[in-house]
Amino acid sequence: MSDRRDDFLVLENVKTHFDLGRDFLTRRSKGVVKAVDGISLTIKEGETLGLVGESGCGKSTLSRTIMQLIRPTSGKIWLEGKELSAISDRDIRDVRKNFQMIFQDPYASLNPRMTVLDTLSEAIRTRHPDSKGDDLLQRVSELLRTVGLNPAQMKRYPHEFSGGQRQRVAIARALAPEPKLIIADEPVSALDVSIQSQILNLLKRLKSEMGLTMIFVSHDLSVVRYISDRIAVMYLGRITELGNAETIVDDPLHIYTKALTSAIPVPDPRAEHSRKRVILQGDQPSPIDPPSGCNFWPRSPVEHDAQMKETVPEFVEVATGHWVSNCRFCVEPTAATSG
């Protein structure tokens, strides 16, 4: 295990639960939301990991946990050999500059009362506390050019920019402390299609030029496929399948991944009409009292028996770098239905 900790980012059985507290009158527990429920992952320096899954499956919670905005309930997280989850709340501030986050909503992620210049200078000073005057101005304008904004607009306020431009400012702010790891939590979901492509291009370019490591969160597999080297598919707080982007999209093993890929609308009428879909049943169950065993059983479109509810599937490497939650009903559904 110890060599795994030498990797860039290592998560070991990370769980993040939210205790909903007790009912005021009856004193009965309202339950525990198991938003992230045992995730182990290793990310190499310089790679982009895509994280996909339905709404509420815990993608944002996992991102926030890695960012140490929420501390994990249990499990460990190492970044470059340093155990983040063991650093005290007091000392965590000093290491935060090494990992930054880009948020979903470009309208809520910038302080409306601060100019772009103020926002960026403040962030730059976390890495260069003594930077001021011309040096600071120069750094700010360099950052703005890097993200494709005109430095002459640095005295403007967020509301004077369009959604796409604000997202660029937010990216610049995340880059300002010169982080090694960037977590982008649905950075294009709130943007119009024509603007999405600008931001995707930008992120891709920055990543290769600066050698950043990136976790890219989205519910849209087509976007994730385009930008990621590897993809992790999340369901109800756990990872069901992990592998190369191409493998996951083109040859998925798990039935859930198949349902996800077949749900992506393809902008090609002939292909759309000819392809077969795996349509899931019902909705994602509540993470408060998640289903036992293979947590996918209530929605499984394939035949299964009681065993599925009982055995917790192992997460195994079925081919080099291709991991799957190995439930025999989910992984070989054709065999299960026919035989």
Added chain:
Amino acid sequence: MALLEVEDLATHFHTREGTVRAVDGVSFSIDKGETLGIVGESGSGKSVTCYSLMRLIPEPPGRIERGVARFDGQDLLQMSKSDLRHVRGDRISMIFQDPMTSLNPYLRISTQLIEAQQTHRDIDNKAALFKAIEGLEEVGIPDAANRVKSYPHEFSGGMRQRVMIAMALINEPDLLIADEPTTALDVTVQAQILDIIKQRQERLGTAVILVTHDLGVVAGNCDKVNVMYAGQIVESGSAEQVFYEAKHAYTRSLQKTIPSLQEKGQELYTIPGLPPDLTKPINGCAFHPRCPFPKTGAAETGRPTLKDVGDGHCFADCGYCDSSGSIEDVLAKGDTDDIQLPGEGVKA
């Protein structure tokens, strides 16, 4: 005869900042059992078109300036308020974008579904409740007989949207207008919802207008497509025509911005600039300032109109755009630098 025929519809908003020409001369038609897709980026006037047909535009500031919308021989835009009430919710119904706010949170689902029927039909409570349960079952609500008495907040977003569909279809309308019915939902739930709409449509022979900004949704679900830009239709035709033989520079650019259609290593095309300010008069093609294949020449006054280029495939040809140009060439030239020019930020 077409079920609905819209001619030269124009809806403007008279605001303090000026007149917003949200919809400015839109014509299309839809037959029984057909699905018509309306696509376009945010602000192109998709919703305003739908709301205008239902006469749900807030007046003031909005006003339907001109146009005809013949539905089964009657003009929806001239109809008296009381006649309109008979059409709305009975022969034409609408599904809205936000499943969280389009059901009344204080009333049981059953109450809302029964009310929807009794407004238009002489039907007793029992029969109406029975139909309500049947409707919920058809849109895939498990255990519908027990859950029909629930309140909307007890359902998830996807379930609420299904209830909305059940409600919209309960009177078996001739036309269903769905304004981005799945934008707020997950792809998996989206697939379920679109599937349900399709099944119900096949059974009841309903015509559907499906508004979306997702070209993928259009491709899988629509027979005909209208592409809207800045308040007008710039291209229309069958799904195959619009996807495989796109003529208008905007349609072609839009396709090149979608990640799922592009090779992985390839840079995505980005449409430069921003949509035009709808309070200012537009001369020539509205897309001209952002066009990747502009030809030199002066913009004419007025906007180009839709012309048929064969088999019902229409597009607004302005004549100042090189329709043989390909985006690949533009990308290869590498002048799609995404650095913005000064003064391009929009003032709120």
Added chain:
Amino acid sequence: MSNISQTATLQGKPQPDPAGPAVAAMLEELEEGSSLWKDAWARLRKNKLALTSLFLFILIVLFCVVGPFLSPYDSQAQDLFVGAEGPSAAHWFGTDTLGRDLLVRVMEGGRISLLVGLVATTVSLMIGVIFGAVAGYMGGRVDAAMMRFVDLLYALPFTIFVILLMVAFGRSLWLMFVAIGCVEWLTMARIVRSGVIGLKKQEFVEAAVSLGYSHTRIILRHLIPNVLGPVIVISTLTVPAVMLLEAFLSFLGLGVQPPFASWGVLINEGQQNMEIFPWLLIFPAFFFALTLFCLNFLGDGLRDALDPKSAKD
């Protein structure tokens, strides 16, 4: 422009300025942004009623502050031979029962009323904003404890509280500021706290946390400026509320004592002799009401200006 990205090195010190002159030239022509405050001011300027109110309020303040210096009379000089007389060329507002010039007394009374209003509001603003912001930001137990303290003070009957203070420390103008300030900051703290709790979930605050900024910095730079809008509105409405409280206390004999007078005291005296010497009531009451109206309209205008969504449109 396409190769700018290549020159953008983020690691380490910037190069000795390859783009030096260009940057300098660019910095010359920086566009000034327009802050939300500036936008709000622009909107307020279009609101005639609010602007007139602001103008009138400034006039009233000037009238009270500068007025007494221009008047030939001393507000405490009694002239028992004259007694109460109606308005005349010598005494524009007439005189009171002790023959004192009412104009000067209204002006000096205004000084005290406005002083009480402004000082007590400022005190409550300072305490309330900081207390509320800290409680909201910290959350959890700290928040619960701090808010229970607020509830406790709320539950205390105000008059009894003031009487207790007066009994313990004797009467003084400053004690009144404290007493009123102590009550008014509670509302302010609650408003700021709920505002901060709403803001805390916004992504820009999370971004600030993930950049490792200190708690103080996050509270002062990122939270408080964003709740200041409603706070300013509440403040304009607190000033008249405080002035009414002061009038009420003076009415009970717990406030300003003779020979000093506030508008509250003058109105109280005036209404005792209302039938015989109506001007004694009319003039102070007029100024008091005018000030209240001005501040209320100004508050409404500010609310619309600072939060254009709530305004009609």
